[in-house]
Every structure is written in C-alpha cells, then in structure tokens.
Amino acid sequence: xxxDAATMPTVPKSAAATPDTSNSKTTSGSTSSTGIADNFQSxxxxxxxxxxxxxxxxxxxxxxxxxxxxxxxxxxxxxxSNSQLEALVNIEKTAQSTQALVFVGQTVAVDGSxxxxxxxxTWNFKAPSNSSATITITNSAxxxxxxxSFAIGAGDSSFVWDGKGKDGTKWPVGDYKMTxxxxxxxxxxxxxxxxxxxxxxxxxxxxxxxxxxxxGKNYTLDQIKRVVKQAASS
Numbered sequence: 001x002x003x004d005a006a007t008m009p010t011v012p013k014s015a016a017a018t019p020d021t022s023n024s025k026t027t028s029g030s031t032s033s034t035g036i037a038d039n040f041q042s043x044x045x046x047x048x049x050x051x052x053x054x055x056x057x058x059x060x061x062x063x064x065x066x067x068x069x070x071x072x073x074x075x076x077x078x079x080x081s082n083s084q085l086e087a088l089v090n091i092e093k094t095a096q097s098t099q100a101l102v103f104v105g106q107t108v109a110v111d112g113s114x115x116x117x118x119x120x121x122t123w124n125f126k127a128p129s130n131s132s133a134t135i136t137i138t139n140s141a142x143x144x145x146x147x148x149s150f151a152i153g154a155g156d157s158s159f160v161w162d163g164k165g166k167d168g169t170k171w172p173v174g175d176y177k178m179t180x181x182x183x184x185x186x187x188x189x190x191x192x193x194x195x196x197x198x199x200x201x202x203x204x205x206x207x208x209x210x211x212x213x214x215x216g217k218n219y220t221l222d223q224i225k226r227v228v229k230q231a232a233s234s
Contacts, residue, residue, distance in 0.1 A: 044069075100210040100221050103200045107228040108214065112196040114177045116215025121161045122197040123178045129154045131190055133182035137161060145171045152182070158197070175216075195225055 047069065115121040127133070130153050137146040146165050159178065163171050180192040198214040211218040 100203045107199050109195040109197045109225045110219050110223045113194045114175050115196045117176050118173045123159050124195040124197055125180055125192050126156050127152050127154055129184050131182040131184050133180050136179045137176050140175050
C-alpha cells in the first residue's frame with residue numbers, strides 16, 4: 001500500500017539526538033540505572049517510530065541516529081560499571097571487618113600518648129639518638145603521677161608503669177598521659193615519638209571502618225603500628 005508522504009506525521013530529527021531525560025534525576029546508583037534503562041527503552045521506541053514514519057523524500061540520517069544510540073548505550077554501561085564498583089567496595093569493607101576480628105585478644109601498639117592504666121600501663125617510644133630523657137606521667141586532671149630521668153639509647157624503647165608515684169603512692173585506675181622530653185649528648189632538644197600499647201578488647205563491626213577497642217578507646221585498623229608478642233609467664 002502506498003504511503004502519502006505529504007499527509008504522514010513526521011518526528012523531528014532532533015528528537016533522536018535529545019531524548020527526554022526529565023525523569024533521569026535519581027538519588028542512588030540503583031535508581032539511576034533504572035532511570036537510564038527506562039529512558040533507553042523510550043529512546044528506542046522514538047527511533048523506531050521515527051523510522052516507520054520518516055519522509056521517504058528526506059530520510060533520517062542513519063549515521064546520526066546510530067551514533068546517538070551508541071553514545072546512549074555507553075552511558076548505560078558506565079552506570080552499570082559504577083554499580084559493580086560499589087559492590088566491590090562493599091566486599092572490601094567486609095574483608096576489612098573480618099580482618100579486624102583477628103586482633104581481638106592481641107597486644108598491639110598504636111600512635112598516641114594516653115594509655116589506660118589498670119594494674120599497669122605500657123608506652124613505647126623511639127629516640128633518634130642516645131639521649132637523656134625526662135618521663136612525666138599525668139592523670140586526666142593534669143596532676144603529675146610520676147616523673148623520672150633516664151638515659152635512653154637510640155631506637156625503640158618501652159616504659160611500663162606500675163601505677164606508683166615517686167613517693168610510693170598508688171594511683172587509681174584511669175587514663176594517663178606520658179610526656180617525654182629529651183636532649184642529645186650536645187644538649188640539643190630532640191623529638192621523641194610515642195605509642196600506646198594495649199590489648200584489643202573488642203571490635204565494633206557496625207562502624208565503617210571497623211573500630212578496635214583498646215583500653216576503652218577506639219582505633220581504626222590502619223592506626224595499628226605493630227602486634228606485640230607477650231612473654232610467657234614463668
């Protein structure tokens with residue numbers, strides 16, 4: 001049957017290049033993928049209708065609508081890739097949480113100067129060279145619980161406090177801060193970095209990233225500097 005091109009409705013060529021995206025705004029990756037898929041189907045229907053009703057005297061440029069179709073498909077594929085990357089990130093978070101569980105019951109060292117005292121408290125520090133140092137321990141109120149002078153060698157050292165002051169006073173359970181001031185053999189001040197050492201009591205897997213509880217304080221997995229092997233009791 002012949003088709004009268006003069007009376008046949010036509011669809012503007014520009015419609016293929018500018019599909020309706022008024023409903024493509026979304027608030028999440030999954031809804032974005034759904035929205036783009038819906039628009040993709042609408043885009044195909046628009047092209048099909050346009051091809052069926054095009055003016056045979058002025059046909060649609062096939063190269064133009066094919067290019068638009070390819071570009072639209074690339075956008076859809078990119079959204080799918082984003083969704084897959086999000087799934088990979090969630091898998092990585094799960095793996096980190098599982099890894100954090102391994103540290104429960106382990107003695108570890110983390111950067112810091114405030115340790116929880118409950119029978120004893122341990123700090124690690126590192127000196128760049130042989131030096132004479134003054135170690136001061138204060139409670140949460142800023143009161144000096146202990147102070148003493150020591151000769152320390154270059155490298156890593158540890159200080160274990162039994163909770164007694166210089167006068168023999170036994171201090172209560174709580175958080176205590178250690179400050180180290182040191183001078184080298186030439187009397188020049190040197191910086192001493194400190195670490196807090198303690199046992200991982202629990203892991204909060206509901207947090208992201210997972211939080212390790214050490215002496216009532218929370219730390220992330222990347223804050224752990226080392227795992228310390230405890231000597232067997234004789």
